[in-house]
Amino acid sequence: MRIVLVGPPGVGKGTQAKRLAEKLKVPHVSTGEILREAVREGTPLGSKARETMERGDLVPDSIVDEILRGKLRSKACENGFVLDGYPRNLEQARTLDGFLGESGRRLKRVIDLEAPDAVIIERLSGRRSCRECQANYHVKFLPPARDGRCDQCRGELIQRTDDRPETIRQRLKVYVEQTQALVELYEEQGLLRRVAADRSVEEIGQEILASL
Numbered sequence: 001m002r003i004v005l006v007g008p009p010g011v012g013k014g015t016q017a018k019r020l021a022e023k024l025k026v027p028h029v030s031t032g033e034i035l036r037e038a039v040r041e042g043t044p045l046g047s048k049a050r051e052t053m054e055r056g057d058l059v060p061d062s063i064v065d066e067i068l069r070g071k072l073r074s075k076a077c078e079n080g081f082v083l084d085g086y087p088r089n090l091e092q093a094r095t096l097d098g099f100l101g102e103s104g105r106r107l108k109r110v111i112d113l114e115a116p117d118a119v120i121i122e123r124l125s126g127r128r129s130c131r132e133c134q135a136n137y138h139v140k141f142l143p144p145a146r147d148g149r150c151d152q153c154r155g156e157l158i159q160r161t162d163d164r165p166e167t168i169r170q171r172l173k174v175y176v177e178q179t180q181a182l183v184e185l186y187e188e189q190g191l192l193r194r195v196a197a198d199r200s201v202e203e204i205g206q207e208i209l210a211s212l
């Protein structure tokens, strides 16, 4: 099962992609997570991407395409994947089709998660992540048992550098200008299902499963 999740920053793609990947027993591939890990580890890839991510802009296609190619060729993705954060523009969508086409594969479904801006901003500004294991929390919707500490590893909970108000505004602008066009593209291809994301994690997850 080859699935792509699209939708604005903070709408809940990562939350749903992780659950769905576990249910379907395929890898969850998040280009944002891979880039953040490279930044944390200070690799050459991380140094190239860090400033762009902190500004809320898109990392150059050449960099993310390379990451994706490696992932899609891996044995782990042989039976499918849940892609979260890629493609991010029309060029990346063409690249994805090309990569899959090389081995006679095609996308099965694209899920578009949608929610009003106010919901998105509340989700992003309240998100906290564990510095050690990167587990995600939310100060209101998914609070940890102990303030500021991860339930799983007791690591410190921090705010992502791109979840500051000025960067959130830029990320939303970039989404409208560069990513939203994908919704129309995949609708024309008959792959798209729209799922209202202004609901509980459980309800959204059930609708996604039903739409596959």
Ligand code: AP5
Pocket (backbone or CB within 6 Å): 008, 009, 010, 011, 012, 013, 014, 015, 016, 031, 032, 033, 035, 052, 053, 056, 057, 058, 059, 060, 061, 064, 084, 085, 086, 087, 088, 092, 123, 124, 126, 127, 128, 136, 137, 138, 141, 142, 162, 171, 197, 198, 199, 200, 201, 204
């Ligand atoms: P990326 O990591 O992909 O960020 P994003 O698309 O902006 O999405 P987020 O991770 O911020 O949010 P999400 O939709 O996954 O929401 P989440 O589930 O966490 O990319 C980061 C950056 O990397 C980009 O800006 C860019 O620079 C670069 N990049 C990545 N891919 C790229 C590409 N292909 N090309 C170029 N550059 C690229 O949920 C958010 C919060 O809400 C959490 O706290 C969660 O607990 C809570 N929540 C989730 N669902 C619910 C719910 N139903 N009810 C209540 N709370 C909820």
